[in-house]
Amino acid sequence: MTDFFTTYHxxxxxxxxxxxxxxxxxxxxxxxVFSVATAGLASIGAYGAAILTTSYxxxxxxxxxxxxxxxxxxxxxxxxxxxxLRGVFQAIATLAFVQVVVALALYxxxxxxxxxxxxxxxxxxxxxETLIALVLVVYxxxxxxxxxxxxxxxxxxxxxxxxxxxxxxxxxHQSLAFAxxxxxxxxxxxxEALQSFALFPNTFGFPLVIAALSYVVLGGRRSVAGxxxxxxxxxxxxxxxxxxxxxxxxxxxxxxxLVIAFMPRGIVDTARLHLRRRSLAKSGQPEARE
Amino acid sequence: MTTLSIHxxxxxxxxxxxxxxxxxxxxxxxxTGLIGPNGAGKTTLINLITGILSVSSGNIRFGDxxxxxxxxxxxxxxGITRTFQNIRLLTEASVxxxxxxxxYRKETTTTTASLLGLxxxxxxxxxxxxxxxxxxxxxxxxxxxxHEAGGLAYGHQRRVEMMRALASEPALILLDEPVAGMNxxxxxxxxxxxxxxxxxxxxxxxxxxxxxxxxxxxxxVYVLDSGRMIASGTPTEVVNNPAVITAYLGA
Numbered sequence: 001m002t003d004f005f006t007t008y009h010x011x012x013x014x015x016x017x018x019x020x021x022x023x024x025x026x027x028x029x030x031x032x033v034f035s036v037a038t039a040g041l042a043s044i045g046a047y048g049a050a051i052l053t054t055s056y057x058x059x060x061x062x063x064x065x066x067x068x069x070x071x072x073x074x075x076x077x078x079x080x081x082x083x084x085l086r087g088v089f090q091a092i093a094t095l096a097f098v099q100v101v102v103a104l105a106l107y108x109x110x111x112x113x114x115x116x117x118x119x120x121x122x123x124x125x126x127x128x129e130t131l132i133a134l135v136l137v138v139y140x141x142x143x144x145x146x147x148x149x150x151x152x153x154x155x156x157x158x159x160x161x162x163x164x165x166x167x168x169x170x171x172x173h174q175s176l177a178f179a180x181x182x183x184x185x186x187x188x189x190x191x192e193a194l195q196s197f198a199l200f201p202n203t204f205g206f207p208l209v210i211a212a213l214s215y216v217v218l219g220g221r222r223s224v225a226g227x228x229x230x231x232x233x234x235x236x237x238x239x240x241x242x243x244x245x246x247x248x249x250x251x252x253x254x255x256x257x258l259v260i261a262f263m264p265r266g267i268v269d270t271a272r273l274h275l276r277r278r279s280l281a282k283s284g285q286p287e288a289r290e
Numbered sequence: 291m292t293t294l295s296i297h298x299x300x301x302x303x304x305x306x307x308x309x310x311x312x313x314x315x316x317x318x319x320x321x322t323g324l325i326g327p328n329g330a331g332k333t334t335l336i337n338l339i340t341g342i343l344s345v346s347s348g349n350i351r352f353g354d355x356x357x358x359x360x361x362x363x364x365x366x367x368x369g370i371t372r373t374f375q376n377i378r379l380l381t382e383a384s385v386x387x388x389x390x391x392x393x394y395r396k397e398t399t400t401t402t403a404s405l406l407g408l409x410x411x412x413x414x415x416x417x418x419x420x421x422x423x424x425x426x427x428x429x430x431x432x433x434x435x436x437h438e439a440g441g442l443a444y445g446h447q448r449r450v451e452m453m454r455a456l457a458s459e460p461a462l463i464l465l466d467e468p469v470a471g472m473n474x475x476x477x478x479x480x481x482x483x484x485x486x487x488x489x490x491x492x493x494x495x496x497x498x499x500x501x502x503x504x505x506x507x508x509x510x511v512y513v514l515d516s517g518r519m520i521a522s523g524t525p526t527e528v529v530n531n532p533a534v535i536t537a538y539l540g541a
Contacts, residue, residue, distance in 0.1 A: 144406020147415050147468035148399040155391045158380040165340060165372050166454070167395035176401065222382075280436055 045186025071186015
């Protein structure tokens, strides 16, 4: 029984942190930026928080705040050279950023422990703190979606020329999205660092880039629930299907392919669209087409 | 009452002069027409005014502001909006969301208030939703508010774009072929709206191929051909100008 609890308790923490990374990925895409920098930004927050607690004895709230600010700063810095890039070029440039962060973590032995990793990090946070952080981030994302900045993001994502012709500054909002993405990634990187004993450079490498992207693509790009549902499915399903453990990655890939092929908007957005169309049909609205 | 004045405006793409040495005035309270054959540079001129393209030389002034090198969002904030030749809507968003973004320029919510979801930010959003609904009602489209904009019929999409441009009560509106593909009745309805806007004091620039529509609606007409201004004057003067006839019909 205890086994059962510890297994799933750990899984729940992994899900909370994955949801955080998913929201970091979601918020940039929401503003029409195809950045995959989340992994690198999380790494900066994680190493920052871990080093400040282990080497300098900072209390964990301050270390988490520092991780968040480091992530924000890195996101802002990144947005500056990337302002002139679009689409797949942004993806490639941010992927390069992730690799640079991995390389830096590998080679600055004295600070990060290099390939041996940073060990004996005190476990200072648990499910409670992570859950509070996630609730806070979800609240902020919902607030944005419901107000002015959300409308600006949405306009930029769908058509930059339209957005700027209505007075929306594309550069400002894309920098803001990078900063928010960096803040969320830094915070959850810190949370991961302070509950997993050890950090290795490759924890925040290419696999995390793919994972964060997959959560958003699978769950949906518009509603806040999308990335969380995506993270839940991709993290929990393989764990629950123990008999298929050997085929985990294959299962993961198959789910992703099926969703992309049949629900290109992602699970949550497709479901919401479906419901909206049904309610429009039910209320007897005339069909939009003439 | 602000007038947009353009002086000796030039735009080169590599060696090609898309717009050369163009000067014109677009006063408030009037409908100014801009006609010319395909490829004359009409849309390029709008893109220069709205800051989507950078100006090679010359200047653009709006009242006492110099907009020559202003980025697109700053031009919009000075009170100039536009519609696009090929309709550009936020196709995945609902009709009402498309109109709501039109109010962006007038919103007073700060970024911080929006991020934190403060009551004021939410109240302003609710107020804008209501005003957008009012605008939809005036254009007879309230029943389509929740529909996805990309799925609307062509005429409805045109109207959504128009409402979005008018939402922020601009001082000047640039209309890039607003009645293209419409029949005479639909075009007439829209034309009445344009005339009303001008009477209310708005400046209107109308780019159009339909010469009949332009002569009926405009107070003053400019004619562009191969990037140069070849004629200007009242609609009757312009359509009888030999240079204009040559440009349109060939020598």
